[in-house]
Amino acid sequence: MNQLDLSKKTRIGESVIQTLLFIAGFLSIFITVAIVYELGKEAWLFFGNPDVTFAKFFGTTTWQPSIGQFGILPLVTSTLITSFIAIFVSLPLGLAVALFLSEYASPKARSALKPVLEILAGIPTVVYGYFALLFMTPLLQKIFGEQTVEVYNMASAGIVMGIMILPLISSMSEDALSAVPRALREGAYAMGATKFETSIQVVLPAALSGIGAALIIGISRAVGETMIVAIAAGSGPNFTFNPFKAAETMTGHIARISGGDLSYNSIDYTSLFAIALMLFLVTLVLNLISQTVINRFRQRYE
Amino acid sequence: MIKSVRSLMFMLMALSLLLAACGAPSAPVEPTAKPEPVVVESTAVAPAANPLAMYAPDAVTGDVTTAGSSTVFPLSERMAELFQQEGYTGNVTVDSIGTGAGFERFCKTGETDISNASRKIKDAELANCKALATPREPISFRVGTDALTIVVSAENNFVTALTKEQLGKIFTAQYTKWNQVDPSFPAETILVYGPGADSGTFDYFNEVVVAPLYPDAAGKADIVAGKAALLGAAGAQFSEDDNVLVQGVEGSKYAIGYFGFAYFNENKGKLKSVAVEGVEPSQATVDDGTYPISRPLFLYSDAKIMQEKPQVAAFIYFYLNNVDKEIVDVGYFPAPDADLKASMDAWKIAVGK
16 A cells, blocks of 8 residues: 655645744844844943953943043942833833723723823933923922032933823733633622722733743843933933932943044943843843732633 | 714813924024035145135035033034035034044044044044044034033032032032031031043043042042042933933932033023132133133044045034034133144145145
8 A cells, every 4th residue: 555645735835834924033133142242242242351250340430441440330320220220110000001092981982092101102202301400300300409400410311201102002902901801800890899909909910921021021121222311311421329419320331432533452342232232131130020920910810 | 972082082182182282492593604615724734725626525425523511512413514504515513422423423432523522532532433444533513611610500609619629529429418518517417429430521520520539649640530420429420411401400409510601501590500719600711711620622633534525624614613603602601712723734734634
């Protein structure tokens, strides 16, 4: 008897498309690896310099490579503080907007509110930066007094960054909330829960993984934001936890220094790559932390 | 109902765009000088018009790339504008990146035709120029004088005059509170704003005010130690963009900063200048030399560039002939006549006339 060939019949067209799609998927990994390689190459030169030690890099609190001070802490704390303020502003507001849009809004209100959010998302970050400098800072100075709030400060940059991230978080959260099956809501109503109780105690936890994804993207966006902090947060590294003081972030510092001119092998040049690598690592760590926390919650409710 | 909400949104968006367009600031500053004929008789060449007619603004084509000092920037921008008004068809780009950065582009990468500088070129930079693939020999053209101005906010009602030593200690954070400078001043933290290390203003301030406070073993002012002290001042904000510094100083009663006189002049309403060693910066004190921190402003170019690109030579020629008419309006002070004449002679030698 002839052997029955049960293997899949190869279709050339299908194989070609399969390969192309695989390459597209692989491309993202390749680009990430290439970026890390480029950053690492130059950062390696930076750390190879005899003046630079890990103790200095992570331990000291002044950053001025041209005079031999290599403490990255002031830049990192400024980035973390501005990002934290941004998330603190955008997460509750974004969730509130998302809840309103998915649970409470009438179709009329939805159709009015969604375009406005799109506009907010489309505003260029440089405009946000000047908004922070020329509107938010005087407002903060009026509230907290001119002596406590400096002209360039982390708080106004952080708050405006929060406004910038708001549409991102609200639209992704709203998608997650809308995806929760109606059965869950109706079950809660059947048990006598009010609309608010249902939204907060049933729908929100069920959508937590989607909201977590929104949070991760929001954090990455906030950490990587350059223009707003370059204009409004300050132009000198400063190790402080007071959000009303001027302190330059990692991204703002890279933008300011590369705006001038640096010779290719100077320590200033390679230090920029070290900062960029540090930025990459900070984003990576924050992503990993968020993912573990989200996964832990996921197990409880599903 | 839905339709009216939508149309209301559209109307609001259109209205906001319209308001933004109407409220936008008016067109760039119009020059005050009337257009002048460019070909000016020079004292050396008798039949003046003909050999120099090729350097008239409308006779040259091609672009001119300049970069460097943020102090010289407003002056070069003004001269570029006038040059184009006289019929020049190309583009003059002026980048404000700091004197040091300007020399990097001129001498290390050879990208620019003219370097703007608020200090003389350093030996290291000269060496870089010689080491280029096509070596460059920078020629300096003195174009004006700047009075480096120490500024505080107009709301500051306690500081009127400071000595060089007090300034040095303020900007290197040896004094952190105003009452350390003078017991009668309030006990508030001094907010320091200054240019960064790429700036010629920074170099000059270091050389004249800060380095003398750090004498080396031989008793001479130590430039490197001064630079380290300035850059290491805790909490100081640095920027090569003087407008950032202006914003910073304007924003607080306890802020202090320094930059070229033109930036102070433009913001006279919100800023106050501080007298140095008892002398306020002004035309009179700069001319007679009593203002202790005035410095020359230069353009640097190379003879070969000027000969290969006549538009560069034409721009410099126009600059030297017309700078005195514009410089006071821009906010600086004219260079001594002898220096301007020397610059013109250097130009003639460079183009081979």
